[in-house]
Amino acid sequence: MDIKLSQCFIAVDDHDQALAFYRDALGLEVRQDVSFEGMRWVTVGSPEQPGVDIVLEPPVADPNASDADRRAMAELLAKGLLRGVIFSTEDCDATFERVRASGAEVLQEPVDQPYGVRDCAFRDPAGNMLRFAQRRSG
Numbered sequence: 001m002d003i004k005l006s007q008c009f010i011a012v013d014d015h016d017q018a019l020a021f022y023r024d025a026l027g028l029e030v031r032q033d034v035s036f037e038g039m040r041w042v043t044v045g046s047p048e049q050p051g052v053d054i055v056l057e058p059p060v061a062d063p064n065a066s067d068a069d070r071r072a073m074a075e076l077l078a079k080g081l082l083r084g085v086i087f088s089t090e091d092c093d094a095t096f097e098r099v100r101a102s103g104a105e106v107l108q109e110p111v112d113q114p115y116g117v118r119d120c121a122f123r124d125p126a127g128n129m130l131r132f133a134q135r136r137s138g
Helices: 015-025 067-078 092-101
Strands: 007-011 029-036 039-045 053-057 084-088 105-112 117-123 129-135
Touching (some): 015 029, 015 053, 092 117
Antiparallel strands (some): 029 039, 039 053, 105 117
């Protein structure tokens, strides 16, 4: 069986702000920018992984969603409770400095974890948690 990750989704409440972060601060390339029925989806990805897309989607991607559902999702997003993403990096400390310099909210400075990685964590402009992990050798 040949199964590979193709796409993952991150809810964002301001696509322009998210795009500036994922493109400019993280260096991801923009692959698609699509609008439909008043909603917007922006697809970004690492040039190193052309077959893996991150879709920046509206918190509620349903034009028929109720106002109560929209409010509930907005509250969860504001608390950072919807999704998290873990990126791999060759140099956690350099990645930390680059992302911190962008003004992103720091959740955790680089630290060696007992499970074999050195990682750090930030919140993106929408509040989603992003971790950057470097495998430790040995």
